[in-house]
Amino acid sequence: MRIVGGLASGAVPRTDYWLGHMAQSTDKTLAGTRAAINPVLGEEHRVREExxxxxxxxxxxxxxxFTDFVENATVGLHxxxxxxxxxxxxxxxxxxxxxxxxxxxxxxxxxFHVDADVIADILMRLTRGEELHDYEARLRAKDGTIxxxxxxxxxxTHDGKFLNTRCFTRDITEQKRADEALRQREKQLQEITDALPALVAFVDANQRYRFVNAAYERWFAVTRDQIVGKRIEELVDAVTYGNIQPSIARALAGEQVSYQAEAVSPALGVRQISATYMPQCDPDGHVMGFVALVSDVTDRKTFEDERAASEERRQRLLKITSALADAVTTAEVFEAIVDHAGAALNATSSxxxxxxxxxxxxRLVRHVGYSAATARSLETLALDMEPSxxxxxxxxxGVAVWVPSQQELVRAYPHLARAVTPGRSYRVCCLPLVSNGNMLGSFGITIEEARDATEDERSFLLLVARHASQALxxxxxxxxxxxxxxxxxxxSRRMSVLSQASRSFGEIDIGHEQRLDKIVREVGS
Incomplete structure (x- = not known):
């Protein structure tokens, strides 16, 4: 006996065994019955035979x-x-x-199976007498497709002997393709909405989040998995929920709603939002939930302040570049970088x-705002110093170092804890000064107010560093x-002296020794 694919070999029934067996049994029964009929019994026997x-x-x-049924069924059988x-x-x-x-x-x-481990498992289970229901597999067609x-x-089985399997094969290729296409569309939708700065979500009729984009993760400071499935009131604070609940009720009643309100973000604090809720209905017109599009409009409300700040930065940069352009001596350049740039940046020290x-x-070449002791401790810094x-x-x-607060400074540089003034609120920035790939030095500033630098501020400071590098x-x-x-x-002076000496030696009435001594003194000067 040999083992192939987990099944013991034995007598293989004929191809039509499972259909023919029933017919053969019937034929034998009929033949035996005919043989038992006595022709002389007359009409009764004839009726029985008919x-x-x-x-x-x-x-x-x-x-x-039945043969036609199985041979021409729409489901694969083997x-x-x-x-x-x-x-x-x-x-x-x-x-x-x-x-x-x-x-x-x-x-x-x-x-015909693409995955050897799958067919091995199928055959092994069947050998053990198990039944398989909707076991997913991949088959390779004649044209090479999967x-x-x-x-x-x-x-x-017959008398405990394995005769053959009864296999139904249902093609789900199109369903798989449709599922994959749906997954791709969902992935594309997720990627598109994740790229949006606005918060995008689908909330069902029970006020549970069923879909959220990446902005929700940033807003709530939790992962997407920690949001989906939860009710709105489980995530937002009571005050915020009270502000937005009437709009939620209207949306679930089938009305598109737009509103502005104050909301608290666990990650961002108190913010101003502008929201639109768009009801989504099933084919019967029942509201399944709503799509929420929420924008943080805090920046919009402070647009004038930002515009004023932008103009102020422009004026500050103009002052810095003007000071750098006018500086021609070493002292003037150092003063333009440290004093003028620091003042324009509202730095408490630079x-x-x-x-x-x-x-x-x-080597520390200029500073503003440092005590004498601090300046001495920072006068010469070895690049391999540890701690740094x-x-x-x-x-x-070769990149800027941004330290948003005193706490972060001490956390990143514990050895500086004894040098800081406790309780101060400030941020530190140290910018590398580089020109054409050549490192020139470092420009450090301290600015009151502990917070992360905005992208505009970082861009501005890097621009200042570039101008400072060019000035150096x-x-x-x-x-x-x-x-x-x-x-x-x-x-040129020496050449002039030598030229005069050459003419002098041509005059015979001049003492050569005295002339030579004078030339040596002039060349040496």
Whole structure:
């Protein structure tokens, strides 16, 4: 005996065994009955024989109907022998996979399954006598395409012996495609709504969130899974729910509602919102829930303040760039960066460190707002110092270091705890000064009010750092030009002296020793 696909081999029944067995049994019964009829019994025996013939015809007709039923059923049917060989399949099964009967029947069922572990599990379960119901599998069709199917099967046995399986194969390929298309649409919808700054949700008739976008996660400071399925009043505070509940009731009554209200965001605090609720109805007109579109309009309400702040930043940048443009000496450039830029940024302290020639340390060249002791402690900073500080980290990493509060400063740099003034509210920013990929130094500022810098503020500060870097490069070029001009003037003077000396030696009435001594003194000067 051999094992194939988890089934023990044995006598394989004929292809039409399960249909023919019933017919053969009937034939034997009829033959035996005929043999028992005595021809001399007359009319009674003739009637009995005609009745038997009629019954035989009816049985054959029923067999033909049943055969037609299984052969031409719309659901795929097949039988597998104990060795895993396909011994019969109906037309629906053959059409599903695109095979002719002789291309399919007689081969191992394993050949047509995409996933070997799946068919192995199916055969093993059937061998154990289990029944399968809607077991999902993938079959490979003749043209190479993959068919997704649901298989329901059990085993036909005789005297405890495995004869064949009874397998129903239902094609769900289109359903799978539709499900996948639906998943893709849902994913696309999620991605689109996640990209929106507004809060987008679907709330059902029981006021439970069934769909939310990423903005809800930011608003409630929890994950999407912690929102979906919960009622509105479970997530929002009592005051906010009281403000929006009348609008919710109107939306669930089938009315589109728009309103503005004050709401509390666990992550953002008190905000002003503008919301629209759009009822969604089933085909019978019953309200299933509503789509909520909620926008945070706090910034809109403070638009004038933002516009004024933008104008103020423009004016500050103009002052900074003007001061940098007018600066030509080292002291003027340092003053423009530290004093003027710091003042324009409303900084309580500011400082400029320049990278040493060997690139191993930073030197404090100017500061405003530091005590003498603090300035001495920050005068020279080794780039490999440990523990580090923000000014050094900005140069090491080549990116700005943003510290939103004193608490965050101490958390990130515990060794600075003894140097801070407890209770102060401020934020720190250290900007690397870079030009054409060359690190120049670091510019650090401290601004009152502890909070994260806005994107506008960060962009503005990075722009200031770029202008400061350009001013330092220009200063280096000016200094190099001055040194070059000084050297050129010295060379020119020496050449003039030598030229005069050359003419002097041509005059015979002048003492050469005295003239040579004078030339040496002039060249040396």
């Amino acid at each position: 009745d038997l013939r009629r019954r035989e015809a009816e049985l054959q007709a029923r067999q033909q109907v 039988q597998v022998g104990p060795d895993g060989t396909i011994i019969w399949a109906n037309q629906a099964e053959l059409r599903l996979l695109g095979y002719a009967g002789d291309e399919y029947i007689g081969r191992s069922i394993v050949d 068919k997704h199917v649901l298989i329901s099967s059990n085993v036909n 400082a400029l460190w320049l990278l040493s020639d060997d690139g191993r340390s930073l 500080i923000p000014a050094v980290d900005a140069v090491r990493g 490069v220009r200063l280096r070029l000016l200094e190099a030009e001055r040194r070059s001009r000084t050297k050129a003037d010295a060379v």
